[in-house]
Amino acid sequence: MAQAQFICRSCGKQVRGSADERPCERLAGWLMVTEWGGPGSVGNCFFCCTDCLKAWADARDPQVPDVFIRAFDR
Numbered sequence: 001m002a003q004a005q006f007i008c009r010s011c012g013k014q015v016r017g018s019a020d021e022r023p024c025e026r027l028a029g030w031l032m033v034t035e036w037g038g039p040g041s042v043g044n045c046f047f048c049c050t051d052c053l054k055a056w057a058d059a060r061d062p063q064v065p066d067v068f069i070r071a072f073d074r
Ligand SMILES: [Zn+2]
Pocket: 008, 009, 010, 011, 012, 013, 047, 048, 049, 052
């Protein structure tokens, strides 16, 4: 079994899998998002916690975040 490496898309935390350890044990508590980019284009994103997943999702949200709007409200 080849070594697998998982990197949190949000904070960069890494988890390295070893031959005698299954990814499902190593990645306990992690989250995976499968992004369907179209025919033949499938990407997996890994996140170490829900906060990292939320930060990533918020960054992709096309809506202007409230904090950005409030920055001009001074
Ligand atoms: Zn993370």
